[in-house]
Amino acid sequence: MAEQVVMSDEQFTQLLETLRLNTNTSQISNIPSPPIQSGNFINCASRFNGDGNSDVNAFIDAIEIYIDCIRISNDNAFRGLPMPLDSFAATWFRGVKSSINTWNEAVNLLRITFGPKKPPHFVYRKLFSREQDSKTHTNVFICKARSILAQLPENTLTETVQLDMVYELLKKIREKEPRDKIEMRTELLKEAPSVEEFFDQNITCEQRDTIKRPRCAYCKNLGHIKDECRKLAYKLSKPPEGVQQKITQVSSIQVVDKEKPSTPRVSQNLLQQTSQLTSSFSCYGCGQPGYIRTNCPN
Numbered sequence: 246m247a248e249q250v251v252m253s254d255e256q257f258t259q260l261l262e263t264l265r266l267n268t269n270t271s272q273i274s275n276i277p278s279p280p281i282q283s284g285n286f287i288n289c290a291s292r293f294n295g296d297g298n299s300d301v302n303a304f305i306d307a308i309e310i311y312i313d314c315i316r317i318s319n320d321n322a323f324r325g326l327p328m329p330l331d332s333f334a335a336t337w338f339r340g341v342k343s344s345i346n347t348w349n350e351a352v353n354l355l356r357i358t359f360g361p362k363k364p365p366h367f368v369y370r371k372l373f374s375r376e377q378d379s380k381t382h383t384n385v386f387i388c389k390a391r392s393i394l395a396q397l398p399e400n401t402l403t404e405t406v407q408l409d410m411v412y413e414l415l416k417k418i419r420e421k422e423p424r425d426k427i428e429m430r431t432e433l434l435k436e437a438p439s440v441e442e443f444f445d446q447n448i449t450c451e452q453r454d455t456i457k458r459p460r461c462a463y464c465k466n467l468g469h470i471k472d473e474c475r476k477l478a479y480k481l482s483k484p485p486e487g488v489q490q491k492i493t494q495v496s497s498i499q500v501v502d503k504e505k506p507s508t509p510r511v512s513q514n515l516l517q518q519t520s521q522l523t524s525s526f527s528c529y530g531c532g533q534p535g536y537i538r539t540n541c542p543n
Contacts (some may be wrong), residue, residue, distance in 0.1 A: 285321060286311070287329040293359075301359040302395065304329075305352055319348040326351055334359070361396040368396050377416045383437035387411060408433065414459035416440065483537060 263502045266440045291307035293299055308329060312322050326348075332337055337358065338351075345351050363371075372393045390411045394402065404408075410426055411433075418433065427433050460469045471477065527534040528541040536542070 261435050263327055274517050285317065285324075285325040289329050292331050294330075294332035295337060295359055296332070299334075299359070305355060308531075309352075323348040323351055362394055365397055365401060368393060372410065373414070376414050383415060383417055383441060384434060386415065387434065387437070390414065404429070479538075 252424050262405055271433075275308045286308065289308060291311065293301065293304040308322075311317075317325075323346075325336055327338055341354060372390060377383070389405075394407055394410075408427070409424070412427065414418065415433075415442050418427075418436065422436055427436065447522060458467045459470050460467050463474045463477045472537050528536045528538055528543070531541060531543045533541060533543060
């Protein structure tokens with residue numbers, strides 16, 4: 246007859262936990278791991294041609310993600326690397342293929358050959374050449390700054406130093422958030438939307454409050470433009486100064502002619518000149534030819 250086993254509650258609980266752990270471990274071990282497929286880059290949409298406009302780092306990141314998703318082995322990835330290469334990059338790989346044997350060697354040689362070769366001081370000058378303006382969103386500016394800093398060799402700058410450099414260029418964040426409150430890049434990205442909204446509201450209020458009144462380019466007074474200026478219209482309605490003097494002379498001669506009718510030839514010539522002069526202007530108020538507004542009988 247089998248002996249009875251007497252256990253306390255604590256021992257029984259430990260036994261149950263042990264049995265449960267053994268059961269879960271056996272189930273996990275029985276699940277087959279997905280095999281590494283013998284895939285290739287035939288369906289990979291990323292291409293690299295090796296010209297100046299191509300980014301080799303972005304290309305390498307894309308194909309490595311593709312390798313992880315499709316689960317391509319490193320040997321197959323190395324053999325199929327010419328498939329996503331075009332133009333000069335494909336020709337370059339045919340020339341160096343005999344000197345490399347593994348996928349990691351090929352990736353490193355791609356970075357060395359086609360990667361950015363700017364020295365650090367050129368990268369810094371490009372980074373500090375432009376500050377954030379009012380039209381550029383903070384997240385977009387941070388992405389552009391990080392793409393510039395990515396051209397530096399690895400481990401050149403710590404994240405804190407990079408954050409200090411980018412923070413100094415962020416005009417909106419610098420005016421709203423102090424530097425000691427931002428310790429990581431993620432905190433900077435989280436604070437950006439609220440600061441953007443605050444600045445957009447202020448800009449809208451300032452634009453509403455600073456609507457400029459029109460200023461005349463002729464008299465420099467506010468409230469009207471040059472085409473509506475009364476002073477300019479009055480000046481244009483008056484005849485030139487020389488014409489006004491001739492009209493005065495003709496008027497005086499006409500009075501003399503009336504008193505002396507023995508000189509009809511002179512008065513006729515003067516009347517012809519007067520008619521030619523007076524036909525070139527008219528009254529600004531009623532439009533009657535030969536008169537200005539100050540001496541118009543109407």
